[in-house]
Amino acid sequence: MGLTLDYQEGQTPIDDDEKNELLIRTISTRSELDEFEQLGIEDAVAWLNKRRIPLHTMLTESFVKELHERMFGKIWKWAGTFRTSNKNIGVDKYLIGVELKGLLDDCCYWIDNKTFPPDEIAIRASHRMVLIHPFANGNGRHSRLYADALIHNGFGGNYFTWGGKSLIKEGEARSRYLHALRCADMTDYKPLLAFARL
Ligand SMILES: Nc1ncnc2c1ncn2[C@@H]1O[C@H](COP(=O)(O)OP(=O)(O)O)[C@@H](O)[C@H]1O
Ligand SMILES: [Mg+2]
Numbered sequence: 001m002g003l004t005l006d007y008q009e010g011q012t013p014i015d016d017d018e019k020n021e022l023l024i025r026t027i028s029t030r031s032e033l034d035e036f037e038q039l040g041i042e043d044a045v046a047w048l049n050k051r052r053i054p055l056h057t058m059l060t061e062s063f064v065k066e067l068h069e070r071m072f073g074k075i076w077k078w079a080g081t082f083r084t085s086n087k088n089i090g091v092d093k094y095l096i097g098v099e100l101k102g103l104l105d106d107c108c109y110w111i112d113n114k115t116f117p118p119d120e121i122a123i124r125a126s127h128r129m130v131l132i133h134p135f136a137n138g139n140g141r142h143s144r145l146y147a148d149a150l151i152h153n154g155f156g157g158n159y160f161t162w163g164g165k166s167l168i169k170e171g172e173a174r175s176r177y178l179h180a181l182r183c184a185d186m187t188d189y190k191p192l193l194a195f196a197r198l
Pocket of ligand 1: 010011012013089130131135136137138139140141142178181182185
């Protein structure tokens with residue numbers, strides 16, 4: 001049984017090869033997939049809630065992968081592993097490791113030197129993460145939860161609100177979010193910072 005998915009603006013299409021690695025064979029629609037993925041994300045949030053994780057632990061490739069694995073590991077075989085195909089967004093598949101290392105090193109520097117306030121460090125990290133696009137799918141949700149982990153588990157602050165509405169479905173919140181990301185693409189982080197605390 002195949003899975004046919006329709007895509008909204010700003011979503012990264014999943015390749016046929018990647019679709020074949022779906023672990024739950026009964027999923028056949030986008031809404032069933034969304035639901036299962038949401039359950040996985042809730043497991044990951046519960047896991048994060050239970051611990052205080054040192055910032056330097058989160059600034060490692062292994063943590064970045066572990067978070068994705070905890071979110072999507074029950075649904076996709078490739079969860080927690082870097083993508084092996086190029087996408088319409090993101091760096092070349094061979095550059096994911098180096099680019100991520102650059103981002104994590106920059107984050108360490110920002111933290112050690114207090115270059116930006118905590119919110120801005122987490123939001124810049126999230127945006128750079130989704131620009132790298134390390135995984136085949138789930139990069140948007142992973143990048144947002146990564147920012148939440150940095151701010152909550154690392155800095156001891158409140159989780160972000162991310163517009164206060166679901167960003168999975170098309171609508172005003174998602175449009176604002178995509179607009180804020182595009183401003184961040186051009187180094188204006190203010191809209192994304194505001195959106196994340198709306
Ligand atoms: N112009 C852009 N700049 C930065 N990030 C973007 C841009 N357009 C889309 N994105 C991000 O890419 C995500 C889509 O990637 P995808 O891997 O499908 O994540 P998810 O499955 O969690 O939605 C969007 O949710 C958004 O976070
Ligand atoms: Mg997607």
